[in-house]
Amino acid sequence: MRVFIAAPASIANLGPGFDILALALQLQNDVRAQTRQDGTVTIDPGEGAPPSLRDSGRNLVTRSYELACDAIGVTDRGVDFTCVSRIPIARGLGSSAAATLSGVLAAVALHRAPWDEQAVIDCAAELEGHRDNVAAALLGGLAVCAPGIEAVRMDVDDDLRAVMFIPAQRLSTHEARTVVPTQFSREDAIFNAARCALLVRAFAQRDYATLAEAMDDRWHQPQRAALMPAIPRLIAAARAAGALGAALAGAGPSIVALSVRDHDSVTAALRREAESLQLSGDVMVVAPRNYGARVDLKP
Structure with missing residues (x-):
């Protein structure tokens, strides 16, 4: 079984909205996850990625996948990840949120977990730590969120x-x-x-x-x-x-x-x-x- 995931970049805060606002952008990372039978989790982070991202124990895609599998209760979780990364890393554009969200969504899709959007956000935010970026990447548009409340979103002017x-x-x-x-x-x-x-x-x-x-x-x-x-x-x-x-x-x-x-x-x-x-x-x-x-x- 395979799943293809496209997760967008996002910009959090936008000035005064510290940790509660984020805007999704038309710039995305692509992740393919292919199940395997031996229980191993591997990742190809894509061309130009730092060597550290080839370590499944350090890559946010695989770490979030494992975290979600734990929450779902899955033991047979072998998968090969292949990534195409377009979002600049460590530049304030939500690259870590996109990676973390991709891993969680892969687990939910491959293992047919009945999670709603809020459960996905909660799981990804547990590892990534930035609920605003995760919410924007999952929901699109301008996302408004905070711990303890349901994330909401609104459409943004297409001309912006x-x-x-x-x-x-x-x-x-x-x-x-x-x-x-x-x-x-x-x-x-x-x-x-x-x-x-x-x-x-x-x-x-x-x-x-x-x-x-x-x-x-x-x-x-x-x-x-x-x-x-x-x-x-x-x-x-x-x-x-x-x-x-x-x-x-x-x-x-x-x-x-x-x-x-x-x-x-x-x-x-x-x-x-x-x-x-x-x-x-x-x-x-x-x-x-x-x-x-x-x-x-x-x-």
Whole structure:
């Protein structure tokens, strides 16, 4: 039996939505899982993957598959995984969520587990740790979630584009999270709550007049700028070039600028600013994705 899974990239936070908002993108990783009879779990992580990802004990696809099999109660779990990875790793684009979700979905499909979407999110988030990215990758569109509540989603304007500057240098989410405070002032909590509500309204009504202000944040971006000093200048350059709003992509180091018409000018501005900062990287323009991961099971 075989299953083919396509899981999309996603951008979490979008400014004030720290750990609760994420946007799915039209950029995906593909995973094929083929059952085998000897009980062994193997993985081919694809061309260009780091050698460590060939270790099934370290790869998130195989680890999440094993975790889901444990939860389902499956003992006969032999499978060969083959991956095609297009989502840049450790850049704030949800690569780990896509990998983890793929492993869970493979287990659910191959072993016919009667799991609903929330059960899939819960299992993947247990290993991956970022419920927002997992929810967006599974559900598509703009996902809203938090522990203890059911994840919900909404469609996003098809004309919207995410213009992303993706630095060559990686940054792990763990490292980026170490600088984020665990407590915030009442003033900062009100600031972020108001902008998070404004951000959801902007997406729901497709009214982008307030998007620049709605993507402002006091909880994590100022602190992470200490690790990535280019953040404020890249965001400012994108806004000056016509971006509707701009923010750190997830935990970084990538920057995302949202645009409807000015993709080319925002792209050029980000490239110029990166060059002036002597920051190597590339710019990618990607549409939002209003559908989540796809699963195709074949006998």
